[in-house]
Amino acid sequence: MPELPEVETVKKGLELLLTKQQVIIEISKSSKKLRNSLSLRQLSQVKNQKILKIFRKAKYIIFELSDYYIISHLGMTGSWRIEDEQRKHDHIKIHLNDRRILTYNDPRRFGVFDIIKKMDWLSDSRFTHLGIDPVLESQFNGNYLFKITRKSKKPIKNFIMDQSQIVGVGNIYASESLYLAGIHPMTQAFRLSEMSCHRITEAIKETLFNAIECGGTTISDFRQAGGSKGYFQNLLLVYGRENKACNFCNSLIESQMLGGRNTFWCPKCQKV
Numbered sequence: 494m495p496e497l498p499e500v501e502t503v504k505k506g507l508e509l510l511l512t513k514q515q516v517i518i519e520i521s522k523s524s525k526k527l528r529n530s531l532s533l534r535q536l537s538q539v540k541n542q543k544i545l546k547i548f549r550k551a552k553y554i555i556f557e558l559s560d561y562y563i564i565s566h567l568g569m570t571g572s573w574r575i576e577d578e579q580r581k582h583d584h585i586k587i588h589l590n591d592r593r594i595l596t597y598n599d600p601r602r603f604g605v606f607d608i609i610k611k612m613d614w615l616s617d618s619r620f621t622h623l624g625i626d627p628v629l630e631s632q633f634n635g636n637y638l639f640k641i642t643r644k645s646k647k648p649i650k651n652f653i654m655d656q657s658q659i660v661g662v663g664n665i666y667a668s669e670s671l672y673l674a675g676i677h678p679m680t681q682a683f684r685l686s687e688m689s690c691h692r693i694t695e696a697i698k699e700t701l702f703n704a705i706e707c708g709g710t711t712i713s714d715f716r717q718a719g720g721s722k723g724y725f726q727n728l729l730l731v732y733g734r735e736n737k738a739c740n741f742c743n744s745l746i747e748s749q750m751l752g753g754r755n756t757f758w759c760p761k762c763q764k765v
């Protein structure tokens with residue numbers, strides 16, 4: 494499943510593809526449903542609307558138009574590309590005034606393609622309960638994490654994956670970040686010192702920014718906008734390495750389900 498770095502990478506790819514402001518001539522769709530479904534009338538609302546900007550909110554990619562927002566979520570297997578050729582699993586085609594066609598492809602169809610009026614943005618439940626964004630918001634630091642963890646008895650791994658607290662730290666990045674920080678994933682959040690919180694926020698930023706630089710992971714079917722594969726997977730230090738030697742101390746990496754998700758850590762390098 495695309496996590497925050499993959500979505501950020503796709504967003505950057507779309508920005509590169511749409512350097513000049515484009516006008517939407519029309520949007521067409523396949524007969525198959527995505528996670529939501531738009532009527533032809535809803536699609537026709539955005540005819541002749543200019544694409545002013547593309548930005549990311551948590552794992553949503555937002556196209557800001559003159560009067561509307563287009564909301565795109567890649568689900569499990571979604572991807573965007575510019576290409577005239579029709580491929581299997583193409584669901585949405587945005588025809589632009591320079592005659593290029595921006596196509597959304599999604600084999601498993603868990604993605605979202607929605608259109609909302611700008612005035613409905615603040616009340617849209619998808620965006621009202623989101624936590625801080627470690628990549629976009631500079632106040633994400635050790636002091637901030639220390640403050641928000643004081644009352645939580647949750648394991649820190651579950652806490653940093655809670656989207657209402659921090660957005661975009663998916664399962665892979667949570668294990669990687671805590672390994673880098675030297676903190677055991679099962680440590681109860683409120684027990685962390687301010688210094689430990691500082692190590693965790695720095696590790697989260699380092700992990701996410703590294704992954705963005707590499708274009709995201711190749712776990713699952715993620716493709717960057719434009720079609721090439723990300724390669725962060727090659728750099729994973731702890732995720733998926735059960736019973737393999739830790740790169741720092743040679744201990745065997747351990748693994749267990751935590752909050753229903755596979756979790757990996759080094760028993761020696763990571764302290765409770």
Ligand SMILES: [Zn+2]
Pocket residue numbers: 739740741742743744759760761762763
């Ligand atoms: Zn180790």
